[in-house]
Amino acid sequence: MRFASLLLGIAGSAPASAAVARDLDALTRLLVPADLALMVSNACTATDPSFSHEFGGPHGTVPEYAQRVKDAVSDSLTPEQVQIVLHQAADVARAAAMRALRAATASNDAEEEARMHEWCATAVKPFIQAFVRAQDENTENFSRQLKHAKSD
Numbered sequence: 001m002r003f004a005s006l007l008l009g010i011a012g013s014a015p016a017s018a019a020v021a022r023d024l025d026a027l028t029r030l031l032v033p034a035d036l037a038l039m040v041s042n043a044c045t046a047t048d049p050s051f052s053h054e055f056g057g058p059h060g061t062v063p064e065y066a067q068r069v070k071d072a073v074s075d076s077l078t079p080e081q082v083q084i085v086l087h088q089a090a091d092v093a094r095a096a097a098m099r100a101l102r103a104a105t106a107s108n109d110a111e112e113e114a115r116m117h118e119w120c121a122t123a124v125k126p127f128i129q130a131f132v133r134a135q136d137e138n139t140e141n142f143s144r145q146l147k148h149a150k151s152d
Contacts, residue, residue: 024081026149027073028088030142034069035093037062037131043101044120047113051120057132065135072146 041062045052055062074082104119106112135142 023149023151024084024088026145027077027085028092030145030149031069031073031085031089032092032096033131033134034066035089036096037128038066039093039097040100040120040124041128043097044116044124047116047120054125055128055132057136059135062128062132065132069135072142076150 041052041055052062057065059065059068070086073085077085100119100123104112104115106115
């Protein structure tokens with residue numbers, strides 16, 4: 001369960017930077033869960049190719065959901081702003097995924113594979129389900145947060 005807490009805690013945070021406007025930080029925070037869902041889904045699919053077939057929704061697969069969020073966040077930003085937001089979100093998501101993956105490492109392959117399967121089942125699966133559900137059910141909230149971040 002500590003993996004799930006780690007993923008959820010990190011997905012909701014992004015580094016604040018004095019050099020980056022507040023709205024770009026907010027946009028980064030909106031994008032991090034999409035990047036993290038994509039990264040951890042890929043890690044679990046590498047361990048078990050059937051993993052990615054368990055997810056999806058009316059808007060497609062996890063990569064398609066992540067792309068929808070990226071497109072919405074990137075819309076009407078300058079190319080420079082898009083690069084800042086994409087890089088910041090990817091950095092935060094990558095760091096979170098790497099911390100969680102390091103926690104699953106073991107001294108032998110069999111134990112590591114068992115830990116990965118456990119992590120994917122107990123942390124990644126609920127995280128991805130929550131991400132997809134949020135995108136399907138909380139579209140008004142997401143749109144409101146997006147509008148607010150772009151109007152600052």
